[in-house]
Amino acid sequence: MKKVKTWMKISDVLSDFQDKINTSLGRETSSEWNKRVLKEYCVYLRGLSVQGLPEILNEIQDTWNSGLYQDFVWAFGERKMESRPLTFEELAHNKLSTLAATNLPSTGFNTLMSGKTDLNLFRAMGPMIEAIYHLNSGRAFNWEDMLNLAFSDLETRLIFALNRFDEVKEVPEPTAEFFQKLKETSMTSEQTKNLEEKIGLVLIHIEGEIFGMGFENSVEDYWPTMSLFIQFLAACSAVQHNREEIVNEDIIRAYRTFFKLIKTDVTQYKADPELVRDMDEDNPDYEDVIVCKNCGSYYKLEPGESVDDFESCHCGGELKQVHDERT
Template identity: 30%
Template sequence: MPSHNDLGEYGLKKLKKKYSNDLLDDLMADLQFLIDSGYYDTLFKVYTDWKEPVSLLSDISNKIAEKSNFLVFAHENLRNIPVKFLSDLIDYDTFYFFFPFLEWVYSMYLERQLEPDDVERLFSSGVGQKIALNLLNFAKFDKTPEVTSEFFQKLQKLKWENRKTKKIYTELDKIISLFLFKDYGINESSFNIRQARVILFLAGCSAVNEGKEKIGESDVFTAYKTLFKIIKTDFSELIDGATSKQKRISHGYFVCENCGDYYKLQSGEKPEDFSDICECGGKLKYMKSLDKSG
């Protein structure tokens, strides 16, 4: 019986007959890095162990939301129609999954469950706006861009450019889930559904930012690239500052698959800043921890 990975490779091979091989290869390289480095395993564990830091119906939740124009404009302009065939492509329900995903990533880098103060810092930091309006360049800007109600009005009106674009969105979702999970149960399915909604929201942001009225193939690829960058970005530094005591202590390691030697990344160093070849000629693999079990 073929493994999930085999099925993923088969699905990817079929996609390459209809879509850009270069774009797909680039996307899969990013995905493989996140899988091999343990990012996705860690993020999925955060999701399965998640405890809501702030109740949605609490006074704290309302106070946090009222301080964010991003949330206020989304609530005012994105509809939430329960009947699927009558709903908008991007509705409030789609947007709703965006910030919880950011909370999981933030929690992953803090290496603990979030508390109400953490959630307030996340929302007030402007990270959500930076991602929505700058996508792949979100970490390059210190100043938070201003979001308008018009941005969400345009999101609400978006459609798929054509069936081919919708197909690559759905097919990539299936293929990536096959690469991510060896087994597929309730938790895996739930995580994947939420991630797919985040991708759709980001694809919509890409289209609006480009002044388009329809989501095209390039927007789908941009959305996935942005999602992968979100996962490998230390939000604790973006939100709390590089000198915050809450930042991660360990920045990961490069381990040589040939000689077994390793290098611990120092403060300010990132995996993408280094070559993947050891001095001995062996391949260097980035790992979040030297503990192979975790």
């Protein structure tokens, strides 16, 4: 994500500079440039024959015209909490995040450039869902909101059903095998990379239209997080089709999911009462916890015990201390 920010900074300086030259030459200003380039990308994309793409472009236009896209990006920047954060021990109750953390590689800051399906991609889901939750609740997250965000089945629904996340009757159990497959996915086709990049550019120029050019007023981290989220959903779509290669269809399905999601009141997805039964805002749970890399089960350590006292999980999987993976 660092690289993208630097790029924005550079383009910021460049567009200021360009502005001065162009104004002096009587040519277009950066905001005229933004409008023109946005239009060019839209025309270019309309000319591609990719199934489902016209619908995505209409969806982008509609959400922008209605003001929903702007509200959503604002909500992303405005989201905050008024309760304590969850502890690592509490978060270990979430099997899906535990399996992601123990099975996906962590690339550090260069995910957007690496083209790998790593933990950063998985973790882009959280802030995007938080923004939609905030858009609908209109308040800082209280304790109940925090529990809903961390322990509802929405993320699992998205991963397994994508744009049909709201139609799933029985949400499948997350498995290590799924994340092992996810890790192997990548986008290598130039055609698909181009599609993903151009739709992303349309959205970044719309952000320019909404918040002003030069990105100085844009919501920090929104665009890189959104890009990671799309890549993540596209990778999930590839796994669902038993492919390692991410293709055009996966990008389209990822955007379809994204636009359906921002029109959904996600506050209806409540925390699983079983998982949060013992969690108390006033009494944080600071017990040490170990988790299984294979099935995502968690065990609380008694005082004086360590991960070395356990040979393996009941499923035979390797056990890890939670602190290792989440800091």
